[in-house]
Amino acid sequence: MRPENEAAMAEMVKTAAGPLRVIGGGTRDIGAPVEGETLSTAKMSGVSLYEPGALTIVAGAGTPLAEIEAVLAAEEQRLAFEPMDHRPLLGTSGEPTIGGVVAANVSGPRRIQVGSCRDSLLGVRFVDGAGRVLKNGGRVMKNVTGYDLVKLMAGSWGTLGVLSEVSLKVQAIPEASACVLLNGLDDVAAVNAMSMALGSPYDITGAAHAPVGVDGHPVTMIRIEGLEASVAYRAEKLKALFAKTGAEVLVERTPEKLTAGWKWVRDAELMQGGAGDVWRYSLKPSDAPQVVADIQEQHPEIKVLYDWGGGLVWVEAPAGTDLRRSEFAGHATLVRASNATRRAVPAFQPEPAPLVTISKGLRAKFDPRGILNPGLMG
Amino acid sequence: MFKLVIFPYQYWKGNRDMEMPAPDQSIIARKARIVDRLRSVLPADAVIEDEVETRAYECDALTAYRCPPLAAVLPASTKEVSEVLKVCHAEGVPVVPRGAGTSLAGGALPTADSVILGVARMTEVLETDYDNRFIRVQSGRTNLSVSGAVEEEDFFYAPDPSSQLACAIAGNIAMNSGGAHCLKYGVTTNNLLGVTMVMMDGEIVEIGGAHLDAAGLDLLGLICGSEGQLGVVTEATLRILRKPEGARPVLMGFDSNEVAGQCVSDIIKAGILPVAIEFMDRPCIRATEAFAGAGYPDCEALLIVEVEGSDEEIEAQLSRINAIARTHNPVELRESGSAEESAKIWLGRKSAFGAMGQINDYMCLDGTIPVSQLPYVLRRIGEMSKEYGLDVGNVFHAGDGNMHPLILFDANKPGDLELCEAFGADILKLCVEVGGCLTGEHGVGIEKRDLMVDQYDPEDLEIQMAVKDVFDPDWLLNPAKVFPLASSQERRIAAE
Ligand SMILES: Cc1cc2nc3c(=O)[nH]c(=O)nc-3n(C[C@H](O)[C@H](O)[C@H](O)COP(=O)(O)OP(=O)(O)OC[C@H]3O[C@@H](n4cnc5c(N)ncnc54)[C@H](O)[C@@H]3O)c2cc1C
Numbered sequence: 001m002r003p004e005n006e007a008a009m010a011e012m013v014k015t016a017a018g019p020l021r022v023i024g025g026g027t028r029d030i031g032a033p034v035e036g037e038t039l040s041t042a043k044m045s046g047v048s049l050y051e052p053g054a055l056t057i058v059a060g061a062g063t064p065l066a067e068i069e070a071v072l073a074a075e076e077q078r079l080a081f082e083p084m085d086h087r088p089l090l091g092t093s094g095e096p097t098i099g100g101v102v103a104a105n106v107s108g109p110r111r112i113q114v115g116s117c118r119d120s121l122l123g124v125r126f127v128d129g130a131g132r133v134l135k136n137g138g139r140v141m142k143n144v145t146g147y148d149l150v151k152l153m154a155g156s157w158g159t160l161g162v163l164s165e166v167s168l169k170v171q172a173i174p175e176a177s178a179c180v181l182l183n184g185l186d187d188v189a190a191v192n193a194m195s196m197a198l199g200s201p202y203d204i205t206g207a208a209h210a211p212v213g214v215d216g217h218p219v220t221m222i223r224i225e226g227l228e229a230s231v232a233y234r235a236e237k238l239k240a241l242f243a244k245t246g247a248e249v250l251v252e253r254t255p256e257k258l259t260a261g262w263k264w265v266r267d268a269e270l271m272q273g274g275a276g277d278v279w280r281y282s283l284k285p286s287d288a289p290q291v292v293a294d295i296q297e298q299h300p301e302i303k304v305l306y307d308w309g310g311g312l313v314w315v316e317a318p319a320g321t322d323l324r325r326s327e328f329a330g331h332a333t334l335v336r337a338s339n340a341t342r343r344a345v346p347a348f349q350p351e352p353a354p355l356v357t358i359s360k361g362l363r364a365k366f367d368p369r370g371i372l373n374p375g376l377m378g
Numbered sequence: 379m380f381k382l383v384i385f386p387y388q389y390w391k392g393n394r395d396m397e398m399p400a401p402d403q404s405i406i407a408r409k410a411r412i413v414d415r416l417r418s419v420l421p422a423d424a425v426i427e428d429e430v431e432t433r434a435y436e437c438d439a440l441t442a443y444r445c446p447p448l449a450a451v452l453p454a455s456t457k458e459v460s461e462v463l464k465v466c467h468a469e470g471v472p473v474v475p476r477g478a479g480t481s482l483a484g485g486a487l488p489t490a491d492s493v494i495l496g497v498a499r500m501t502e503v504l505e506t507d508y509d510n511r512f513i514r515v516q517s518g519r520t521n522l523s524v525s526g527a528v529e530e531e532d533f534f535y536a537p538d539p540s541s542q543l544a545c546a547i548a549g550n551i552a553m554n555s556g557g558a559h560c561l562k563y564g565v566t567t568n569n570l571l572g573v574t575m576v577m578m579d580g581e582i583v584e585i586g587g588a589h590l591d592a593a594g595l596d597l598l599g600l601i602c603g604s605e606g607q608l609g610v611v612t613e614a615t616l617r618i619l620r621k622p623e624g625a626r627p628v629l630m631g632f633d634s635n636e637v638a639g640q641c642v643s644d645i646i647k648a649g650i651l652p653v654a655i656e657f658m659d660r661p662c663i664r665a666t667e668a669f670a671g672a673g674y675p676d677c678e679a680l681l682i683v684e685v686e687g688s689d690e691e692i693e694a695q696l697s698r699i700n701a702i703a704r705t706h707n708p709v710e711l712r713e714s715g716s717a718e719e720s721a722k723i724w725l726g727r728k729s730a731f732g733a734m735g736q737i738n739d740y741m742c743l744d745g746t747i748p749v750s751q752l753p754y755v756l757r758r759i760g761e762m763s764k765e766y767g768l769d770v771g772n773v774f775h776a777g778d779g780n781m782h783p784l785i786l787f788d789a790n791k792p793g794d795l796e797l798c799e800a801f802g803a804d805i806l807k808l809c810v811e812v813g814g815c816l817t818g819e820h821g822v823g824i825e826k827r828d829l830m831v832d833q834y835d836p837e838d839l840e841i842q843m844a845v846k847d848v849f850d851p852d853w854l855l856n857p858a859k860v861f862p863l864a865s866s867q868e869r870r871i872a873a874e
Binding site: 051052053054055056075076077105111112115116118119128132133134135136138139140141142143144145146147148149150151152154155156160171172173174175192195198199200201226227228229230233282283284285286308311312329330331333348349351352354355358359361362364365366377378 | 507508509510511532533553554556560564565567568577581583584585587588589590591592593594595596597598599600602603604620621622623643644646647648649650651687688690691694695698746747748749750775778779780813814815816817818819820821822826830833834835837838839841842844845846847848849860
């Protein structure tokens with residue numbers, strides 16, 4: 001089913017005989033596999049409003065992300081939260097849509113500074129499981145009128161409603177950017193260095209660490225962006241700050257290299273094409289090295305990438321192993337695995353009982369028949 | 379101490395009849411027993427039932443509406459909050475959570491059959507972690523003292539409502555409060571990492587924590603801004619940031635609102651993100667000049683733009699901003715050269731509300747509009763001002779379109795107040811009409827409850843109320859707020 005407008009979409013949901021597999025471009029195939037008729041938002045496409053001077057864009061949920069990015073780039077703007085492209089990691093094809101980005105609350109390295117997709121999301125229109133057309137939020141930056149269902153819809157993976165339209169806050173592309181590189185740090189020292197940077201007044205917009213970088217050695221990356229004068233100044237300050245780490249410190253200024261480097265982090269390129277399962281840990285940065293060390297003890301061959309100053313850890317491990325850890329505060333998501341594994345191991349970490357009750361209760365209100373991506377989130 | 383005299387807002391409504399549901403007499407009749415049960419779970423001095431003392435909790439900063447609660451309780455821990463809620467749940471008593479009582483929307487207004495649950499005794503810092511950049515506090519701690527707790531390490535908590543000396547994190551979370559610097563740093567929801575919350579039946583839940591993304595549905599995002607209707611927040615994990623190296627404002631005067639509005643839009647479009655862009659129009663400029671003598675130029679519209687960074691960075695940003703401003707022929711362009719000059723530039727803005735209050739009674743609105751609609755909306759407000767025969771001053775956060783029009787009126791003049799209310803409602807409807815919303819940071823409470831139908835269709839409100847059903851099936855938590863009474867009536871009555 002590929003509705004062309006909201007009313008048609010509402011009718012399809014209302015009259016659906018059974019479960020629906022809701023997709024945008026179908027490129028973010030994460031969570032328990034869903035059996036059901038496919039409902040695609042791909043035809044609900046197009047930018048309906050873009051005001052560069054107000055930093056806002058409104059678009060149909062099925063609008064290709066690439067189209068949004070092109071429209072923004074023409075005005076030297078972008079989505080601040082740097083959504084990752086899941087295709088190369090998951091081996092999916094198709095056209096990522098803005099609705100999919102929102103439904104999966106996708107973000108990238110800049111999340112540490114500007115928040116994730118939900119923090120840029122200003123408003124949504126959607127069809128709930130009963131076929132009602134609903135809206136929440138709007139297109140202004142500050143809005144506390146009623147409950148914030150906008151945040152709730154972001155990251156609900158199509159289980160509460162089928163998004164039809166989203167409005168987002170956007171950001172001007174800064175004129176300059178630089179990456180301070182530290183070579184040779186072990187994981188603990190790297191997380192410390194990233195904490196130092198993030199605790200500085202220099203507005204870090206990316207902080208990542210690869211124990212095994214592209215050239216086979218550990219590399220820690222710290223990104224700064226802004227006016228040219230500012231970036232040059234901050235790069236020098238950071239170099240001085242890192243002197244005490246003992247690491248070799250370099251500053252990368254070549255735009256192509258910067259883009260490629262951060263895309264490498266954003267899209268977890270290290271793990272693309274691999275045969276292992278890919279896990280994504282959201283945790284307290286200072287806990288990260290120990291969590292990694294624990295997993296490494298059992299599975300020495302894992303690949304690891306730290307982003308968000310250590311608050312996000314990607315791990316590629318042998319297929320079929322449940323790498324969930326309960327000893328740390330935070331959670332793990334199984335991002336890539338075979339369908340069989342995704343049926344056996346809940347992709348989304350089960351929550352404590354009281355939160356499960358609340359989430360179930362909410363699903364029952366938004367989707368009383370339980371037909372929207374049933375079971376996807378557990 | 380913090381005084382509310384700068385908000386003479388209270389005078390305008392006089393002591394009008396509160397449009398609140400009639401109290402449940404059967405609860406009032408059981409007062410002694412309810413108080414006894416509360417005393418059995420709390421220290422003696424934490425239960426207030428004396429009619430003189432409960433008066434301290436009869437209103438928030440929307441003081442036109444007053445009603446002493448059945449009782450007020452001041453628990454000191456999450457455990458005690460849970461015990462209190464268990465009692466109230468068992469007794470079927472409505473509970474109104476309260477932080478510092480600075481809500482401008484009547485969010486913390488009690489009814490005669492309700493218990494006020496104040497978190498004012500819960501002010502501890504529980505954990506400070508600079509490496510991971512968060513602080514965990516009890517929710518009764520004031521906004522400013524959160525920053526105060528991390529100041530020695532040069533850190534701060536970003537959301538800074540003007541009421542920050544008095545308001546509590548609990549209220550900030552409930553209202554998703556903003557501040558002058560949210561253009562760069564976001565509002566409360568963008569800086570909140572986790573909460574400990576007690577459900578109406580006493581169950582304690584932990585949502586989020588020191589990590590960034592939610593494991594399942596974004597319940598934290600839903601809690602923030604829910605105006606005390608979903609649960610009682612007792613502890614919060616907040617993101618803290620390193621202070622910038624410095625900050626400096628520039629003041630610019632223009633000879634029309636439209637031009638000033640255009641300048642705001644151009645600055646934003648140029649890719650420079652100031653931490654604050656504040657706007658004042660002529661009535662406000664005149665009033666503050668007379669009141670505070672900040673040395674503002676006599677012009678139609680004035681902007682204060684503040685940027686942050688090292689001295690060199692500030693210079694670089696201001697030179698760009700000034701270049702943009704010059705293309706709009708400013709009547710004045712004044713860059714601060716020192717801390718005193720900065721303070722002087724901010725002086726007028728900070729005393730604007732007080733200054734307006736000197737002239738007259740006023741009503742302060744809080745709608746948000748798309749920034750691009752600024753010139754149009756200001757012109758329409760000007761026209762409406764003539765139609766209604768009431769003056770309006772505009773002072774607001776222009777960068778994000780959050781307007782605070784101040785309507786002047788004379789409370790002693792019969793009919794003026796009603797006129798002012800009608801004018802205010804028209805302005806808020808205008809905000810909605812141009813693509814904006816009823817409230818940008820103060821919340822709905824009781825004040826904008828009835829206007830919700832102008833922004834939302836019945837089904838949009840229905841799904842929000844259904845969310846409350848999940849968290850609080852008996853509709854005991856702050857029940858008569860946010861939704862038009864007629865919309866929520868069935869649920870509130872069913873719960874009785
Ligand atoms: C002079 C002045 C200036 C102001 N400036 C600003 C500003 O710049 N920006 C801005 O956003 N606001 C501003 N406000 C409004 C107000 O200060 C904020 O809404 C503030 O967050 C309220 O905090 P509080 O602790 O006083 O909450 P209260 O007034 O006590 O309560 C507010 C709401 O929170 C709920 N609540 C309280 N505690 C809890 C809890 N523990 N759990 C769940 N719910 C709870 C209450 O039920 C109520 O609905 C201003 C107010 C004044 C008087």
